[in-house]
Amino acid sequence: MNTLKPIIECILNPFLSEVVEAPSFANIDRIKEVEIFHKSLPGYQVTPLLKLGGLAARLGIHTLMIKDESQRFELKAFKVLGASYAIAKEIKQRLGLENEEITFEAISSQGEALKSLTFVTATDGNHGRAVAWSTKQFGCNAVVFMPRGTSKFRLEAIQSYGAQAAITDLNYDETVIFAAQQAKKNNWILLQDTSWEEYKTVPKHIMQGYFSLVSEFEHQTMMWPTHVLVQAGVGSFAAAIFSYFLASPKPTPKLILVEPAGAACFFNSIEIGDGQPHLTKELNTIMAGLSCGQPSLLAWEIIKLYCDAFVICRDQIAIKGVQLLASPVGDDAIVISGESGAVPVGLIDEICSNQEHIAVKERLKFDSTSKILICSTEGDTDPKVYNQILEREEG
Ligand SMILES: Cc1ncc(COP(=O)(O)O)c(C=O)c1O
Numbered sequence: 001m002n003t004l005k006p007i008i009e010c011i012l013n014p015f016l017s018e019v020v021e022a023p024s025f026a027n028i029d030r031i032k033e034v035e036i037f038h039k040s041l042p043g044y045q046v047t048p049l050l051k052l053g054g055l056a057a058r059l060g061i062h063t064l065m066i067k068d069e070s071q072r073f074e075l076k077a078f079k080v081l082g083a084s085y086a087i088a089k090e091i092k093q094r095l096g097l098e099n100e101e102i103t104f105e106a107i108s109s110q111g112e113a114l115k116s117l118t119f120v121t122a123t124d125g126n127h128g129r130a131v132a133w134s135t136k137q138f139g140c141n142a143v144v145f146m147p148r149g150t151s152k153f154r155l156e157a158i159q160s161y162g163a164q165a166a167i168t169d170l171n172y173d174e175t176v177i178f179a180a181q182q183a184k185k186n187n188w189i190l191l192q193d194t195s196w197e198e199y200k201t202v203p204k205h206i207m208q209g210y211f212s213l214v215s216e217f218e219h220q221t222m223m224w225p226t227h228v229l230v231q232a233g234v235g236s237f238a239a240a241i242f243s244y245f246l247a248s249p250k251p252t253p254k255l256i257l258v259e260p261a262g263a264a265c266f267f268n269s270i271e272i273g274d275g276q277p278h279l280t281k282e283l284n285t286i287m288a289g290l291s292c293g294q295p296s297l298l299a300w301e302i303i304k305l306y307c308d309a310f311v312i313c314r315d316q317i318a319i320k321g322v323q324l325l326a327s328p329v330g331d332d333a334i335v336i337s338g339e340s341g342a343v344p345v346g347l348i349d350e351i352c353s354n355q356e357h358i359a360v361k362e363r364l365k366f367d368s369t370s371k372i373l374i375c376s377t378e379g380d381t382d383p384k385v386y387n388q389i390l391e392r393e394e395g
Contacts, residue, residue, distance in 0.1 A: 070379025321346025
């Protein structure tokens with residue numbers, strides 16, 4: 001671990017647009033369509049929205065709300081919201097079902113034709129598991145490539161849904177390129193959760209799939225956040241969540257991006273200052289889901305214009321978050337949250353309880369009126385890693 005780097009760094013966005021405009025892919029019709037689709041999936045249930053009143057009081061903020069994705073189907077992560085919708089959209093288009101409503105029933109009733117479709121993706125774990133689960137539900141095939149260092153547990157979790165899966169000797173960004181090449185070579189459908197100049201349709205559908213997390217939130221509470229903190233790997237999730245809030249007629253909360261210092265591709269690109277996304281070559285973080293070096297282009301275009309602040313932190317903040325959610329303050333609920341899921345709560349705790357970060361606290365305007373929304377994006381998606389983190393001392 002590099003102990004010379006600060007625990008937390010924060011920069012305000014120099015590219016912030018003065019005009020708030022929702023990206024065109026986020027609109028009420030699409031949000032409704034996605035919501036109806038997810039409700040049609042077998043086993044769909046709204047994930048809990050928890051208010052951590054004890055922690056909020058200790059930190060001197062008004063409210064801390066956390067959406068708990070450890071309970072998303074049996075997958076323990078939000079990713080399936082994107083993968084399932086994007087796969088359904090591809091099936092619909094490829095099987096010429098343009099006049100059909102997009103529901104599980106309409107898609108899965110296509111029988112034999114579904115067996116001819118193979119989806120391929122690269123993943124650090126959660127997205128691949130979501131693709132494998134979704135293809136199994138619909139009755140088509142999946143091939144999944146994983147970066148070096150991926151745990152056997154994550155590999156087997158994907159294989160358990162009947163997908164072909166393998167760990168490569170490449171890093172995450174190289175694995176994405178490899179999966180794209182394999183798609184071309186084998187006539188498979190690339191189902192990637194990141195975008196580049198020539199590849200935007202599928203990742204756009206994946207991002208639209210993530211809208212359901214916020215529409216669930218809106219049905220769960222009357223409270224509207226003043227701040228929304230979202231963790232980023234390639235940024236698709238954060239850009240989708242931000243877009244939902246930008247599309248709302250209600251006041252736009254402060255939108256804050258959280259990344260590991262060891263995989264900070266947005267923060268680093270903003271610091272370079274030419275307005276372009278840049279590759280961060282060396283990735284070094286325990287936050288597997290956030291360990292990405294190349295910002296998604298679609299996400300970059302939204303985040304660059306509308307994200308208020310970029311915050312990076314060392315791994316010890318994620319460890320602190322995991323432990324804090326496992327041993328909560330007062331009567332707060334226990335949340336099982338993996339290292340990529342728990343980093344926002346660790347960050348808020350560190351910023352509000354350590355005087356060293358007073359300047360960051362002021363920059364982000366955290367105070368007694370703050371109603372902060374965060375998402376625990378995963379549960380113990382790898383129970384062994386989760387238990388090791390619970391026992392570590394530096395949190
Ligand atoms: C648990 C978890 N949280 C957050 C993210 C970040 O999502 P994105 O890569 O779209 O930024 C991921 C991505 O895999 C993840 O697995």
